[in-house]
Amino acid sequence: MLKTSDQPVTITTIKHANAKVMSPSTAIRARGLGKEIDDWRILLNLNFEIPRGAYVAILGANGAGKSTLLKILATLLPASTGQLELFGMPVRNNTIRLRSNIGLIGHNSMLYRDLSARENLIFFARLYDHAAPVQRVDELLQYVGLHHRADDPVKTLSRGMLQRIAIARALVHDPDLLLADEPFTGLDAPSCKLLQELLSHQHAAGKTIMLVNHDIRQSLELAERIIVLRKGKIIIDEPSVNLEAESILEGIST
Amino acid sequence: MNRTLRQIGLLIQKDLRIEARGRQTIGLVIVLGILIIVVLGMGLGAGRPVSGFGATSILWVTYLFGGVLCFEKTMAVERFDDALAGLLIAPIDRGVIYASKLITNLLLIIGLALVVTPVAMTLFRFDLSEHPLAFFIVMSLGVTGFTAVGTLFSAAVSSTRLQGGLLAMLVFPLSLPVVIMSTQLMRKVFEEGVPLTSTDVATLCAFDMIFLIVSWLVFELVLEP
Numbered sequence: 001m002l003k004t005s006d007q008p009v010t011i012t013t014i015k016h017a018n019a020k021v022m023s024p025s026t027a028i029r030a031r032g033l034g035k036e037i038d039d040w041r042i043l044l045n046l047n048f049e050i051p052r053g054a055y056v057a058i059l060g061a062n063g064a065g066k067s068t069l070l071k072i073l074a075t076l077l078p079a080s081t082g083q084l085e086l087f088g089m090p091v092r093n094n095t096i097r098l099r100s101n102i103g104l105i106g107h108n109s110m111l112y113r114d115l116s117a118r119e120n121l122i123f124f125a126r127l128y129d130h131a132a133p134v135q136r137v138d139e140l141l142q143y144v145g146l147h148h149r150a151d152d153p154v155k156t157l158s159r160g161m162l163q164r165i166a167i168a169r170a171l172v173h174d175p176d177l178l179l180a181d182e183p184f185t186g187l188d189a190p191s192c193k194l195l196q197e198l199l200s201h202q203h204a205a206g207k208t209i210m211l212v213n214h215d216i217r218q219s220l221e222l223a224e225r226i227i228v229l230r231k232g233k234i235i236i237d238e239p240s241v242n243l244e245a246e247s248i249l250e251g252i253s254t
Numbered sequence: 255m256n257r258t259l260r261q262i263g264l265l266i267q268k269d270l271r272i273e274a275r276g277r278q279t280i281g282l283v284i285v286l287g288i289l290i291i292v293v294l295g296m297g298l299g300a301g302r303p304v305s306g307f308g309a310t311s312i313l314w315v316t317y318l319f320g321g322v323l324c325f326e327k328t329m330a331v332e333r334f335d336d337a338l339a340g341l342l343i344a345p346i347d348r349g350v351i352y353a354s355k356l357i358t359n360l361l362l363i364i365g366l367a368l369v370v371t372p373v374a375m376t377l378f379r380f381d382l383s384e385h386p387l388a389f390f391i392v393m394s395l396g397v398t399g400f401t402a403v404g405t406l407f408s409a410a411v412s413s414t415r416l417q418g419g420l421l422a423m424l425v426f427p428l429s430l431p432v433v434i435m436s437t438q439l440m441r442k443v444f445e446e447g448v449p450l451t452s453t454d455v456a457t458l459c460a461f462d463m464i465f466l467i468v469s470w471l472v473f474e475l476v477l478e479p
Contacts, residue, residue, distance in 0.1 A: 074343055099345040110340030112268065112331065114275040123268050127261065127344045153275075169340065 024088035027052045027177055027208040028073060032082035035068055035232075042068045044232040045082070050210070050225075052087075052176070055203045057211045057219035057240070060229035061252050066212045069229070070181050073210060074104050086177065100128060103170030103178045107185040109162040110169065113155035117146060117165045120154060121172055128173035140168040144198065160191025167198050178202055180211045184218070196222060216245045216252075228252060261346050265354030270361070272331055279327040280365050283320035287370040290316045295378035302379075306444030309380035310389060311437055316370050317363060317397055318433070322422050324362040325401075325408035328355055333412050338477075348474040356405045356466075363397055388443045388450040395458040396436035400429040402465035410476035432461045 028050040035043040043065045050056055060066045071077040072084065075095050084091045086098050104110070111120045118137055125133035141147040144164040149157060154165060163183060170178060180199065184192050200222065203209050213219045219226060220240045228236035228251050235251050236243070273279055294312045298304055304312070332338040341351060374380045382389050407424045414420060435458055442448045 076339065076342055096345045096347065099343055102343060104339065104343045106336060106339065108336035108339075110336050112272055112337050113335060114272045115268070119271070123264065124340065124344070126264050127341075127346060129257070 025052050026050070026085075027054065027087060028210075029085040029088075030082065031084075033069075033072065033079050033084055034081035035065070035072060035077065036080045042232055043072075043079075046232075046234055048227065048234065048237060050208060052208055053203075053206050054225060055200075055209045055211070055223045056225045056227060057213050057223035058227045058229065059213060059216060059219055059248060059252065064229040064252075065232040066229055067181055070179050070210065070212050073177075074102055074179050075099055076104075100173060101175050101177060103173070103175035105163075105166050105170045105178070105180040105183045107182045109154065109166040111154045111162065111165060114153055116151045116153055117141065117157070117168075118150040120165065121168055124169050125172045130173060136172060137168075140171060143171075144168045145194075158191075159186050160188060160194070163187060163191065163195055164198070167195070171202070176207060178207050178209045180209065182212055182214065184213070184215065216248050220245060220248075258347065258350060261350045262353045262357070265341075265351065266357050266361075269328060269331065269354065269358040273358075273362070279324055280362055282327070283323050283362065283366045284369050286323060287316040287320045287366050288373055290319060291370060291374045291378065295374065298378075304378050304380050306381055306384055306389070307441045309374065309378075309382055310393070310440040310444070312380070313367075313371060313374065313393070314396070314433060314437060316374075317367065317393075318400065318426065318429075320366045320370075321359070321363050321397070321400060321404055322425060324359050324366075325404040325425070326412075326421055328358050328362070329408040329412040342477070348477055349470050351477070352405060352409075352470055352473040355409070356401060356469075359401050359405050360398065363401060367393075367397075385443050385450075389440070391450065391455060392436050392439050392443075392458065395455070395462055396432045399432035399458070399462045399465045400425070402462065402469045403429045406469035406473055406476065409473060413478050429465075432458065432465070435461065 026049055028048070030046050030048050033043060033046040034041070046069070058066050058069065068077065072079050073086075075091055075098060087101060089098060091098060112123075115123070118141065121137040121140060122133050125136050130136050138147070141150045144167055146161055146164055146168075149161060154162060157165065166183075178199070183195060187195060196218070199209060199211070211219065211223060220243065223240055226236060226238055226240050226243055226248065227234055228248055230252060236248065291312060294315065295304065298308060332341065371380075375382065404421070404425045407421055407428075411420045411424065439450065439454050439458075443450055
């Protein structure tokens with residue numbers, strides 16, 4: 001059990017209800033991935049494979065291309081060059097199908113501020129064709145420890161609570177791939193710790209997690225593999241046990 | 255098909271629920287609409303009845319300015335706290351988002367018309383009684399074409415800083431064909447007493463279809479996360 005500023009939260013088990021047809025052992029395969037926007041080369045010839053169930057942190061200075069890479073993985077942006085496969089399926093021809101297996105958490109909540117947490121989550125559960133949306137949302141609200149604030153408009157919730165609801169939104173369809181773009185930004189220490197635990201719990205449940213982060217030490221603690229980008233290129237791709245914060249910082253800075 | 259219709263319904267329900275909570279859009283456009291009616295009605299001479307053609311022209315101005323405000327507000331809901339990204343990552347076609355926004359905007363403009371038109375008829379004796387059906391058909395088709403274009407461009411400019419001004423500058427010229435045709439038909443009906451023909455209606459429908467189909471196809475390209 002973990003104490004936060006508002007309510008004690010127990011991270012309990014949660015059902016992983018939707019059986020997915022996608023079963024290859026590789027979650028992400030990128031070959032020669034590149035992105036250009038208005039003649040600016042944001043990403044250059046990225047090659048990497050992420051096995052299913054991995055917890056990977058993507059690090060880099062501002063403008064290194066981390067968020068662009070995450071948007072491409074989320075199918076929100078098309079790559080300019082190269083090939084991207086998620087769960088063995090090319091993104092190009094299977095975008096809508098693949099989206100049912102991706103969850104995205106950003107530094108913004110991606111929620112409707114005038115709706116309550118419950119209304120937001122039920123809306124997204126129905127959008128993802130969940131068979132029992134109300135029941136699923138109740139489970140998720142319990143899971144993130146916000147059942148007692150479920151009917152309050154999300155605009156009245158604190159930043160930490162918003163981020164927990166955002167996690168619930170990303171999990172509403174029980175995706176196998178969780179993409180998190182700087183989710184700890186602006187969180188106080190207890191909320192940050194709770195969010196870390198929620199992500200680790202999802203990793204333990206077999207989810208593949210791609211975390212874009214600025215905090216090198218936190219990333220080394222959380223992730224089992226680190227990818228460092230500099231000017232759109234991968235300069236480090238190593239298991240986190242082989243790396244030290246100083247060497248990553250040096251790589252990012254030079 | 256059923257899934258698509260269900261998703262469109264879900265998105266409209268969500269937009270209307272948000273609108274019902276704050277009444278930010280409908281309240282604003284009705285106040286704006288009544289102000290336009292009052293200013294233009296007074297300009298034409300308070301107390302004197304306004305002819306059918308004059309009335310439709312004034313109502314068009316009301317719908318145009320009120321409409322632009324609706325387009326802007328309904329898309330702003332998606333931009334706040336990056337809610338649009340939550341929609342874009344869902345397994346739905348971009349056309350579903352376009353259709354839902356189009357219908358929400360149409361419902362809001364209908365709400366505006368339902369309040370503003372009787373107010374105008376009461377306060378300034380707008381006389382639409384001679385050809386109410388022609389008025390209803392022409393204005394409905396005209397507003398549909400205008401809304402098709404407005405919904406598309408509201409998505410395009412919602413990620414820019416110019417928004418309101420830019421949206422009006424883009425939408426007004428592009429919807430001119432339906433606006434001009436509607437006003438010309440109203441002049442023909444109310445001033446010359448020539449009844450509306452099926453060719454007139456078909457031409458307006460054709461404009462609407464072109465605007466709707468092109469906007470549906472292009473919407474994905476203008477919707478940036």
